[in-house]
Amino acid sequence: MIYLIGGAPRCGKTILSKSIARQKKLSWLSTDAIRPIILNYLSKSQIKIKFPQTTMTTPENKFRFDIYSADAMLKAQLIEAETMWPGIKSLITSLIYREQDYVIEGVHLLPKHLKELTKSELKKNVKIVYLVKKNLTKIIRDFPKNKKEYDWMLPSIMGDAPRLKKAARMVQVKSEYFYREAKKYHLKVINTDDNFEKKLRQASDYLLE
Numbered sequence: 121m122i123y124l125i126g127g128a129p130r131c132g133k134t135i136l137s138k139s140i141a142r143q144k145k146l147s148w149l150s151t152d153a154i155r156p157i158i159l160n161y162l163s164k165s166q167i168k169i170k171f172p173q174t175t176m177t178t179p180e181n182k183f184r185f186d187i188y189s190a191d192a193m194l195k196a197q198l199i200e201a202e203t204m205w206p207g208i209k210s211l212i213t214s215l216i217y218r219e220q221d222y223v224i225e226g227v228h229l230l231p232k233h234l235k236e237l238t239k240s241e242l243k244k245n246v247k248i249v250y251l252v253k254k255n256l257t258k259i260i261r262d263f264p265k266n267k268k269e270y271d272w273m274l275p276s277i278m279g280d281a282p283r284l285k286k287a288a289r290m291v292q293v294k295s296e297y298f299y300r301e302a303k304k305y306h307l308k309v310i311n312t313d314d315n316f317e318k319k320l321r322q323a324s325d326y327l328l329e
Contacts, residue, residue: 121221122212123327124237126229126302127251128294130263132312132320136251137225139324144221151208151226155200158207170203172196183276185286190293197294201228212237216245227294231301238307247327250302250309251319252295258313259288 123140125133134150141148159171168175173196178184184193208228215222237246253259263277263284277283302309308326312319 122215122246123221123223124212124229124234124246124248125223125225125251125323125327126227126231126234126248127298127309128253128291129227130259130291131251131253131295132316132323133225133227133251136249136320136323137223139320140327141223143324143328144223146221146223148223148225151204151224151228154204154208154211154226155228158204171200173200183280183283183286185283185290190286190290193290194293194297197227198230198297201230201233204228205230205233209233209236212246213242216242231298231305231307234307235305248307249323249326250298250307251312251323252299252302252309253291253313254295254299254311255313256285256288256292259291260284262316263288 123137123146125137125140127133137148137150140146155171159167159174162170173193176184176188176192176196178187205228208224212224231250234246234248237243238248253262263274273287277287299309299311308323310319310323310326
């Protein structure tokens with residue numbers, strides 16, 4: 121079985137992935153780790169078009185969300201997800217062909233793409249869930265709680281209320297997208313705004329049932 125966990129940042133994807141991997145004694149992979157592999161095989165001109173976040177430079181002493189809106193970041197991410205999907209799909213197909221169970225998580229797993237898998241001969245080999253957070257106040261509240269996982273944003277936003285709000289807005293905008301798209305394609309989506317650990321157990325139970 122390939123367990124696919126999509127959704128917005130900071131909604132529990134990595135925590136859930138590690139939990140499933142431990143329970144099932146599987147390997148897990150973030151699509152963030154696949155991104156630089158694909159980048160390495162593109163020309164500079166292709167990278168500019170296919171990975172627009174690489175051109176969204178941030179001046180020294182500035183935070184990315186001081187410069188770019190949450191909507192602009194989402195738009196760039198969607199372009200990158202489209203670029204990466206053929207490679208990700210090939211990986212999933214290869215793992216299934218080799219009868220290797222795996223956990224794959226990431227913001228690049230768009231609902232419209234994963235829906236393709238449920239309409240193919242691969243359907244019986246994949247389980248899919250999306251995690252989101254939609255309440256801005258609660259997202260801001262929960263930002264400092266991420267102590268165990270790698271977090272590139274936290275050092276730049278703690279103690280800076282305007283930046284924290286911008287980062288939280290990014291999570292909200294991406295969550296709204298994933299929630300809307302997951303519902304559109306009839307895929308399981310769980311809001312982890314409240315009762316975070318309980319909701320992750322719910323997601324785990326759904327994947328492992």
